[in-house]
Amino acid sequence: MASTLMLLLQLLLVSLVSASHFFGGTTTYTYKGRNPDGSFNVEIRDRDTYDGCYYSLYWYCSSGYCGYTSTSQRGTLDSSTSAPLYNRQWCETETVTTRVVQSNRPFEMRAASCCWIPTRTSYWGHYWYLNTLVDLGERSDTGKPNRAPEVAILPFLRVPENCPRTYKLMSFDPDGDKVRCRYGNPGSAECYGCTQHSGFHLHQDSCTLHYQYTNADPLVNSFELVVEDFPQGHISLRYSDGSQSSRSPLSAPTTTTTARTTTPWWWTTGRPLQATSPPLSKLPLQFSFLVDPPAPSCQEGLYLPQFVHPTPAHGQRIHAEVNKEVEIRIKAQASYAAIQDIIMSGPMNMTKHRTTHNEFVLRWTPFSSDLGNYFPVCFAVESATGSAVTSFPGNTHSHNHGTPTSQSGVYQSEMRCVILKVGTEEIKTNVICTESEMRVEVEKSSLRGLREDHLRLSEPSNTLCSLERYSNSTHIIGVIPLNACGTQIEEDEEHLIFKNEITTVDDSGALITRKHNLEVEFYCQYPKKGNVSLGFTAHRTMVEVFDKGFGTFTYQFEFYPDNQFRSIIDPSSYPLEYDVGQKIYMEIDASSIVNDTEMFVESCRASPYDNPNSQPTYSIIEDGCPVDPTVMIHETDNKRQFRFCIEAFKFIGLHDQVYISCSVMMCEAGNPNSRCSQGCINSNNHHHSHRRKRDSAIQTAAHFVSQGPLRLKRSADISMSAGNNLNLNLNLVFIAGCLLAAVAMICGVLLYRAKMSKVKYQRLASSEN
Structure with missing residues (x-):
C-alpha cells in the first residue's frame, strides 16, 4: 500500500510539473467603429507564451456586458529553444479577436488557469490570472473613444547575475495619456503570486524595470504587472446610454516626514504618482525573467551582444503603409561570443530573417484593417559561448578573436521596442x-x-x-x-x-x-x-557611359581563348568552363570619340555573383597593383586596352561559378596628375591622390564593368580527391549562396x-x- 501511494504521489507531481507551461502574456485593444445597428466593434489582441505553440487562453466576461466574438484569428509570433533548463523552449502566439458589444460602457475580460512554469516562488508553478478592463467611452478632450496603451515585452528575459541592467517597458499611448506600470494587487484577480522580486525595482511612472543584483537560479522570476493609462487633465467619458463618468490625472503623493536611515539605490527616481480616479483602461503585462550565472564581463559587445547600426533606437516610431512591406534591420556584435539568434514579439505574420551580412531583418505587411493603428515590436539578440553554441544559419565560428574562454552560456542583449504606425500610401x-x-x-x-x-x-x-x-x-x-x-x-x-x-x-x-x-x-x-536564369547569367554587352569632358564612350569586357587575343570567345557559349589552374585570358577595351585619352584599370575582383557590390569578393587587382599571385599583364600598344590573365579557381562552398568585375576610368593621355599616370600605387597614398577635387576634366569617375560566369568543368571537380596535386587558392575561403531561380519569383x-x-x-x- 505504501509503495502504491508513493507511486500515485510521484505521478501527481509529474502531472503538476507537466501542467506548468505558462511564461506570461499581454493584452491590448483597439476601437474598430460602429455597426449599422449601433453596436460597437472592439479588437482585442492577446499575446501569450507557453512551452509549446498549441496552447491558447480561454477568456470569459467577469464584469459588464462583453458582447460576442464575431471574428478570431490565431498565429505564432516567435519561438525559441533557449529557455529554462526544465524544457528549453518557449512559443509566443497571438490571438486577434473582434468583439461586438451593444454599449460602449466598460467591461472586463478575464483568463485564469494553472500553471506558471517552475518559478523561484513555486517550483510546481502557481496559478495565473489575466484581467483586462475595456472602456470605449467617448472622451471629452478628443471626442473619440479612449485608445488603450500599446503594451509589449519579450516573453522571456535573461541577464547575468553580476550585470545590472535597465529595461524600458513598451507602454506607448496613442492619446498621449500618462501610462503607469505597477505590480498586480493580491486578491483582485490581477495576479496570483503578485511577487515583488528581490534585486529588482519597478519605477511605476516611467514603466522602467531596474535589475540590480540577485543570485543566479535556474528557476525564473514571474512578473505579474498591470498597465494603466490616465488623462493629462480632467476629462469626462460619455456613454451610449446617456451616462457619464469622470477621469482625473495622476497626482503627486503626499509627503511624509518619516526619517530614512538608508536610501535605496532607486529612491532618486522619485515616489510613484497616485491615482484619484479609476484608470481609462487596465491591461495585463506578465513575463518570465531568468537570472543566469555571472558573465566574465558586463561590458556590452564582449559577451553580451551590443546593438550597432542600423538597429533602430528604443521607442523609435517607424512609418508603415497599408499593403506595403516594412522592414526593421537589426545588427549586434559580441567579440567573445557567437551571435546566435534574435527573439522578437511583434504583430501577427511578422517574419524574421538572417542575412549573409550578419544582420537580422524583421518584415511585416499591414492590411487595410490596420490603418491608423499602432503596433509595438520588441526584440533582443542572443549570443552563446562554449557548449551553448548551437547550429544555426550563418554560424560558422564564434568570433573569439584569439581570446580563449572556458565560459559556457547564453547572453541576451538589452531589449529594444519600436512602434509601427500604419498610415496611407504616400508615394504611389x-x-x-x-x-x-x-x-x-x-x-x-x-x-x-x-x-x-x-x-x-x-x-x-x-x-x-x-x-x-x-x-x-x-x-x-x-x-x-x-x-x-x-x-x-x-x-x-x-x-x-x-x-x-x-x-x-x-x-x-x-x-x-x-x-x-x-x-x-x-x-x-x-x-x-x-x-x-539564363537572362541573368548570359554574356554582358558593352557598357555605355557619359562623362563631362569626355563625352560618351563605351567599355567592352571580353574573354579570349589564348594569349594571342585575336578573337573573343563566342558570347553564346557562356557560361564558360575551365579546369582548375587553366589560364583565363581577358581584355577590357574602351572606345571614345575624344582623342588623346587612355584607360586605367584600378581594381578587379572575383565574386560568386554578377554584382560589384556583393560579398564575398576576392581581389585580383587593387590600386592598379596585381595582388593575385597568378596575374599576368600582357602589353599592348593601345592605351585604351588592358589585357591580363589569371589561373582559374573556384569559391569554396556551394558554387563553382565566378564573375570578374573591374573598376575602370578614362584619363587625359600623358597628364602626370591623372590617376592613369600614377599606375600602381600604395593604398595609403591612393587616398590623397585619387580623391582630389576635379577642377578640370583630366579623368572620369570610376565605372564598373563585369563579365562571366566562369565555371569549373565537372571532370575537374570529380578528379579532386585527397591525393590530387591541383593548385587551389585555399585562401579563397568563402561561403557562396545558391543560384538565382529563373521562375517562381x-x-x-x-x-x-x-x-x-x-x-x-x-x-x-x-x-x-
Missing part, C-alpha cells in the same frame, strides 16, 4: 520583377512638389540607369538591371534579394545634400531553389521612408561631374 508605386531586371514605377502626382530632375538611383553613372530614359508624363520609371545602377545583393536563408532606391539630391551637380526628403527603396527577391517590394532635415552624403555620379 509599382514594382515588377523579371529574370534580369527590376522595373519601378512612381506616380508623379504623389511626389508632392519634388522636382523630377532631382531624383536618381543609387548609382546613375551608367546611361541605362537614368530615370529620364523610360519616364513619361505621368510616371517616373526606372528599369534597373540586377547587376548595375548600384543594385545591392543580399542573401538570407531562402532568397536572393536585389535592392536599389530612388533618392533626392539638391541639384544635378551636388556632392552632398541637406534636403534628403525622400527614399523610395525597392527590391526583388527570388527563391534560391530552381534552375539558373516571389515579389517586388517597395519600402518608403520620409527623411526630413537629415544630412546624408551622396557619392558624386559620373554623369554629374
Whole structure:
C-alpha cells in the first residue's frame, strides 16, 4: 500500500510539473467603429507564451456586458529553444479577436488557469490570472473613444547575475495619456503570486524595470504587472446610454516626514504618482525573467551582444503603409561570443530573417484593417559561448578573436521596442520583377512638389540607369538591371534579394545634400531553389557611359581563348568552363570619340555573383597593383586596352561559378596628375591622390564593368580527391549562396521612408561631374 501511494504521489507531481507551461502574456485593444445597428466593434489582441505553440487562453466576461466574438484569428509570433533548463523552449502566439458589444460602457475580460512554469516562488508553478478592463467611452478632450496603451515585452528575459541592467517597458499611448506600470494587487484577480522580486525595482511612472543584483537560479522570476493609462487633465467619458463618468490625472503623493536611515539605490527616481480616479483602461503585462550565472564581463559587445547600426533606437516610431512591406534591420556584435539568434514579439505574420551580412531583418505587411493603428515590436539578440553554441544559419565560428574562454552560456542583449504606425500610401508605386531586371514605377502626382530632375538611383553613372530614359508624363520609371545602377545583393536563408532606391539630391551637380526628403527603396527577391536564369547569367554587352569632358564612350569586357587575343570567345557559349589552374585570358577595351585619352584599370575582383557590390569578393587587382599571385599583364600598344590573365579557381562552398568585375576610368593621355599616370600605387597614398577635387576634366569617375560566369568543368571537380596535386587558392575561403531561380519569383517590394532635415552624403555620379 505504501509503495502504491508513493507511486500515485510521484505521478501527481509529474502531472503538476507537466501542467506548468505558462511564461506570461499581454493584452491590448483597439476601437474598430460602429455597426449599422449601433453596436460597437472592439479588437482585442492577446499575446501569450507557453512551452509549446498549441496552447491558447480561454477568456470569459467577469464584469459588464462583453458582447460576442464575431471574428478570431490565431498565429505564432516567435519561438525559441533557449529557455529554462526544465524544457528549453518557449512559443509566443497571438490571438486577434473582434468583439461586438451593444454599449460602449466598460467591461472586463478575464483568463485564469494553472500553471506558471517552475518559478523561484513555486517550483510546481502557481496559478495565473489575466484581467483586462475595456472602456470605449467617448472622451471629452478628443471626442473619440479612449485608445488603450500599446503594451509589449519579450516573453522571456535573461541577464547575468553580476550585470545590472535597465529595461524600458513598451507602454506607448496613442492619446498621449500618462501610462503607469505597477505590480498586480493580491486578491483582485490581477495576479496570483503578485511577487515583488528581490534585486529588482519597478519605477511605476516611467514603466522602467531596474535589475540590480540577485543570485543566479535556474528557476525564473514571474512578473505579474498591470498597465494603466490616465488623462493629462480632467476629462469626462460619455456613454451610449446617456451616462457619464469622470477621469482625473495622476497626482503627486503626499509627503511624509518619516526619517530614512538608508536610501535605496532607486529612491532618486522619485515616489510613484497616485491615482484619484479609476484608470481609462487596465491591461495585463506578465513575463518570465531568468537570472543566469555571472558573465566574465558586463561590458556590452564582449559577451553580451551590443546593438550597432542600423538597429533602430528604443521607442523609435517607424512609418508603415497599408499593403506595403516594412522592414526593421537589426545588427549586434559580441567579440567573445557567437551571435546566435534574435527573439522578437511583434504583430501577427511578422517574419524574421538572417542575412549573409550578419544582420537580422524583421518584415511585416499591414492590411487595410490596420490603418491608423499602432503596433509595438520588441526584440533582443542572443549570443552563446562554449557548449551553448548551437547550429544555426550563418554560424560558422564564434568570433573569439584569439581570446580563449572556458565560459559556457547564453547572453541576451538589452531589449529594444519600436512602434509601427500604419498610415496611407504616400508615394504611389509599382514594382515588377523579371529574370534580369527590376522595373519601378512612381506616380508623379504623389511626389508632392519634388522636382523630377532631382531624383536618381543609387548609382546613375551608367546611361541605362537614368530615370529620364523610360519616364513619361505621368510616371517616373526606372528599369534597373540586377547587376548595375548600384543594385545591392543580399542573401538570407531562402532568397536572393536585389535592392536599389530612388533618392533626392539638391541639384544635378551636388556632392552632398541637406534636403534628403525622400527614399523610395525597392527590391526583388527570388527563391534560391530552381534552375539558373539564363537572362541573368548570359554574356554582358558593352557598357555605355557619359562623362563631362569626355563625352560618351563605351567599355567592352571580353574573354579570349589564348594569349594571342585575336578573337573573343563566342558570347553564346557562356557560361564558360575551365579546369582548375587553366589560364583565363581577358581584355577590357574602351572606345571614345575624344582623342588623346587612355584607360586605367584600378581594381578587379572575383565574386560568386554578377554584382560589384556583393560579398564575398576576392581581389585580383587593387590600386592598379596585381595582388593575385597568378596575374599576368600582357602589353599592348593601345592605351585604351588592358589585357591580363589569371589561373582559374573556384569559391569554396556551394558554387563553382565566378564573375570578374573591374573598376575602370578614362584619363587625359600623358597628364602626370591623372590617376592613369600614377599606375600602381600604395593604398595609403591612393587616398590623397585619387580623391582630389576635379577642377578640370583630366579623368572620369570610376565605372564598373563585369563579365562571366566562369565555371569549373565537372571532370575537374570529380578528379579532386585527397591525393590530387591541383593548385587551389585555399585562401579563397568563402561561403557562396545558391543560384538565382529563373521562375517562381516571389515579389517586388517597395519600402518608403520620409527623411526630413537629415544630412546624408551622396557619392558624386559620373554623369554629374
